[in-house]
Amino acid sequence: MKVLAVVAHPDDEVIGCGGTLARLSESGHEVRVLLPVRRNDPRGVAHWAELERAFRRSCTHLGxxxxxxxxxxxEKSLEAGVHHLHDLILPEVEWADTIFTHWPGDCNQVHGSVSRAVEIATRPFRRRKNVYLFEVSTSTEQGFFPSFVPNMWSPLEARHVTQKCEAMSFYATEWAGGRTPEALARRMQTRGDDIGVHAAETFNIARFFL
Structure with missing residues (x-):
């Protein structure tokens, strides 16, 4: 497979699907992670160079x-400019056959904009891509009425859990709540308990072609 993850922020690739990316890369699939957006919140601006370095290091660690x-x-221009985001991600969307991105109902508006751009770029009458939506701790579950319901599980071995937690360790400025390496490990164990395996990540299937 040609696998693409489209993420809104550095660290979303780890939190949302890092274990699965590591597993797919290990299995010989070509994996890319696209970061099309720059943060404009005070912490993001102050640490941007560090975050971009961590992003590149994280992706390499995940294969x-x-x-x-x-x-x-x-990111402050996204709500009025989703078409610009669409145009930026489109070449990589066309390359891929399998795409991971954000759940559109996330509390974080930038997550929603990125998801919307992927939705537009994968309209089936133009290009048929399998699209899977991931959850991001401190965003997906933070709305008034959280609606993320997984219908796809990605079983992970202990080594994939370790890779994901190690990749998250590169983002020390972002550790809070469910975003610490230890919290991610607990979440993967809980998701694994759902299906009787050591650990797992979960997704919602947005588009699938058999």
């Missing part, structure tokens, strides 16, 4: 190729 938008789109 993926890191792609950074050129130019990056400032």
């Amino acid at each position: 993926a190729e890191a792609l950074v938008g050129d130019p990056l789109i400032d």
Whole structure:
């Protein structure tokens, strides 16, 4: 497979699907992670160079190729400019056959904009891509009425859990709540308990072609 993850922020690739990316890369699939957006919150601005380095290091650790938008789109312009985001991600969407991205109902508006751009770019009458939506701790479950319901599980071995937690360790400025390596390990164990395995990540199937 040609696998693409489209993420809104550095660290979303780890939190949302890092274990699965590691497993797919290990199995010989070509994996890329696209970061098309630049943060504009005070902490993100202050640490941007560090976050971008961590993003590249994280992707390498997970066995993926890191792609950074050129130019990056400032996140404050996304709501009015999803078409620009669409145009930026489209070449990589066309390359891929399997795409991971954000659940559109996330509390974080940038997550929703990225998901919307992927939705537009994968309209089936133009291009048929399998699309899977991931959850992000401190965002997906934070709405008034959380609605993420997984219908796809990705079983993970202990080594994939370790890779994901090690990749999250590169993002020390982002550790909070469910975003610590230890919290991610607990979440993967809980998701694994759902299906009787050591650990897992979960997704919602947005598009699937057999």
